[in-house]
Amino acid sequence: MNPTSATPTTPLAPPATPPRATCLHDLHVAAGARLMPYADVLLPLQFQGILAEHAATRSSAALFDTCHMGRYRLAGEGVVDALERLVTCPVASLPEGRCRYGLMLNADGGVIDDLVLYRTGATAFLLVANAGTRAQDIGWLRSHLPESVRIVDDTETTAKIDLQGPAAPRIAAALVEDFPFDLRYFAFRTVRFEGEAVLLSRTGYTGEVGFELYLPHDAARRFWRGAMALGAVPAGLGARDTLRLEMGMPLHGHELGPGRCASQSGLDRAIDTAKDFIGRAAVLDPARRTHTLVGLIGTGRSAARAGDRIRVGGEEVGVVTSGSFSPSLGVPIALAYVAPAHAAVGASLAVEHRTPLAMTVHALPLYTQGTARRPLDEFTTRKEQP
Amino acid sequence: MTPDDRKYTPTDEWIQIKDGIATVGITELAQEHLGDLTFVELPRVGAAVKAGQACMVVESVKAASDVYAPISGTVLEVNAALGDDPGLVNRDPYGDGWLYRLGDVDAAELSALLDAETYRQRAEG
Numbered sequence: 001m002n003p004t005s006a007t008p009t010t011p012l013a014p015p016a017t018p019p020r021a022t023c024l025h026d027l028h029v030a031a032g033a034r035l036m037p038y039a040d041v042l043l044p045l046q047f048q049g050i051l052a053e054h055a056a057t058r059s060s061a062a063l064f065d066t067c068h069m070g071r072y073r074l075a076g077e078g079v080v081d082a083l084e085r086l087v088t089c090p091v092a093s094l095p096e097g098r099c100r101y102g103l104m105l106n107a108d109g110g111v112i113d114d115l116v117l118y119r120t121g122a123t124a125f126l127l128v129a130n131a132g133t134r135a136q137d138i139g140w141l142r143s144h145l146p147e148s149v150r151i152v153d154d155t156e157t158t159a160k161i162d163l164q165g166p167a168a169p170r171i172a173a174a175l176v177e178d179f180p181f182d183l184r185y186f187a188f189r190t191v192r193f194e195g196e197a198v199l200l201s202r203t204g205y206t207g208e209v210g211f212e213l214y215l216p217h218d219a220a221r222r223f224w225r226g227a228m229a230l231g232a233v234p235a236g237l238g239a240r241d242t243l244r245l246e247m248g249m250p251l252h253g254h255e256l257g258p259g260r261c262a263s264q265s266g267l268d269r270a271i272d273t274a275k276d277f278i279g280r281a282a283v284l285d286p287a288r289r290t291h292t293l294v295g296l297i298g299t300g301r302s303a304a305r306a307g308d309r310i311r312v313g314g315e316e317v318g319v320v321t322s323g324s325f326s327p328s329l330g331v332p333i334a335l336a337y338v339a340p341a342h343a344a345v346g347a348s349l350a351v352e353h354r355t356p357l358a359m360t361v362h363a364l365p366l367y368t369q370g371t372a373r374r375p376l377d378e379f380t381t382r383k384e385q386p
Numbered sequence: 387m388t389p390d391d392r393k394y395t396p397t398d399e400w401i402q403i404k405d406g407i408a409t410v411g412i413t414e415l416a417q418e419h420l421g422d423l424t425f426v427e428l429p430r431v432g433a434a435v436k437a438g439q440a441c442m443v444v445e446s447v448k449a450a451s452d453v454y455a456p457i458s459g460t461v462l463e464v465n466a467a468l469g470d471d472p473g474l475v476n477r478d479p480y481g482d483g484w485l486y487r488l489g490d491v492d493a494a495e496l497s498a499l500l501d502a503e504t505y506r507q508r509a510e511g
Contacts, residue, residue: 001398001416001444003451034418050447051422051473238421238448301425302445325424325447354443354450 022067023159023217024224031234039131041068044236053235054242054327057206058369061167062235063227066160068131070113071214072141075124076149083125085278086144087117088262088271094119098187099201101270103262104129104140105279109288110258111265113137114250116203118188126199126214128160130252144278159220163227164210164243166371169379171230172211175223176200181382185373193219205240207247207370209379245333246326248295248364254306254321255335261288264337266364291318291337295366296349296359298332304351304359310336311350317342320351328367334359387414389480393456393496394505400480401456403496408488410456412444415509417479420446423472428464429486435459437495442485444475457495459488 089102188201318338
């Protein structure tokens with residue numbers, strides 16, 4: 001055997017110090033997790049197995065330790081105007097209690113990071129981004145925000161947990177004292193869990209209804225245990241990747257990066273070209289739109305992997321950025337950048353792997369039964385709770 | 387957990403010869419490392435394999451891996467159950483999760499392989 005791993009790893013050079021454990025580490029070890037370094041953090045790759053964890057997320061509820069993700073509180077005079085120029089999503093119009101997905105671009109339209117921006121106050125925001133890009137994000141923010149804006153890096157001093165799946169609302173409602181049964185998709189509220197303040201948002205990276213929780217370390221341990229006792233299944237990075245891939249959600253370092261113009265990514269809804277922001281001219285420049293991000297479904301059994309070239313009639317027309325077996329669809333799937341002439345839904349492509357893999361372009365998301373946007377009362381109601 | 391009734395390779399395959407037919411599979415350690423298998427590309431029945439040659443592929447959600455032939459021989463039979471249920475290799479790597487069987491084998495080639503104790507120690511080391 002000579003296994004070559006395909007689970008995404010960050011493209012950075014290995015850190016000088018060993019990966020740090022999260023505040024949930026001993027709970028993972030006790031649950032039999034297989035751990036791996038991801039960016040500078042030691043995280044579960046899997047517990048009982050990627051397929052089981054993936055299935056649990058789509059049919060029941062799963063818990064993900066997402067403490068590694070970059071989290072920055074930004075507050076102060078001038079923060080709205082400054083952020084408006086730094087992120088591609090609209091900032092001034094973002095109401096308190098709501099969040100938006102956006103990109104932070106360089107002057108060439110390349111993606112420094114993708115992020116979710118939460119409006120926590122009139123001049124206060126929480127910016128949640130990736131783990132491997134923390135140094136670049138902090139550097140970019142510090143150099144582009146005025147002195148009047150305070151930046152606090154909460155990444156290591158707080159915890160983050162994702163609870164996702166059709167059973168997530170019932171579980172969260174049972175644990176949280178003042179659960180917001182009316183919470184809408186991409187909205188958030190500060191709630192109380194065992195007396196402590198927790199920011200609960202209806203967001204996630206799976207396509208299923210559920211929450212991201214931002215909370216103190218000790219509360220995170222208690223919430224994790226409490227959710228498990230109510231049936232949530234611990235899940236790792238392996239399942240996290242298959243879930244987001246089925247939804248066509250990009251991963252920085254794969255579909256997004258500083259070297260490829262964001263106009264190719266298909267994330268037009270997150271890019272507000274009506275306003276001025278760093279990278280706007282590049283995004284609008286047709287010459288930079290050399291490729292388009294597409295979803296692929298395989299007709300064989302073997303999976304395409306990141307880096308596999310794509311050919312049509314012997315000519316190279318693109319590259320795979322992420323690929324895996326799709327547990328929900330039962331077939332190989334991939335995301336790839338392809339020259340526009342070959343990007344139409346239904347187009348047949350040959351992916352160069354060990355042997356050529358036949359794949360067909362499909363619209364995103366590849367998995368279409370996700371519950372993320374459904375009203376919470378389809379999953380739990382106030383009168384069900386004791 | 388490493389059965390004593392067979393031999394092992396440094397590349398995490400096991401082999402057991404009975405009545406001149408060798409059955410080959412991958413070890414518990416190998417399946418654990420690979421994770422849930424999603425696809426098993428078995429060798430062609432009738433193919434001649436050489437000891438140490440990559441003769442088939444197993445693929446999991448997160449990795450693909452060549453599987454090597456522990457000794458030389460001719461592929462007599464492959465485990466057809468793995469077509470619909472590659473997870474059988476994960477669940478029962480030493481039993482129902484066997485991969486392929488070889489004929490025309492020379493049992494003397496087993497002496498070059500590891501016994502269970504040696505394989506166990508390598509795995510723990």
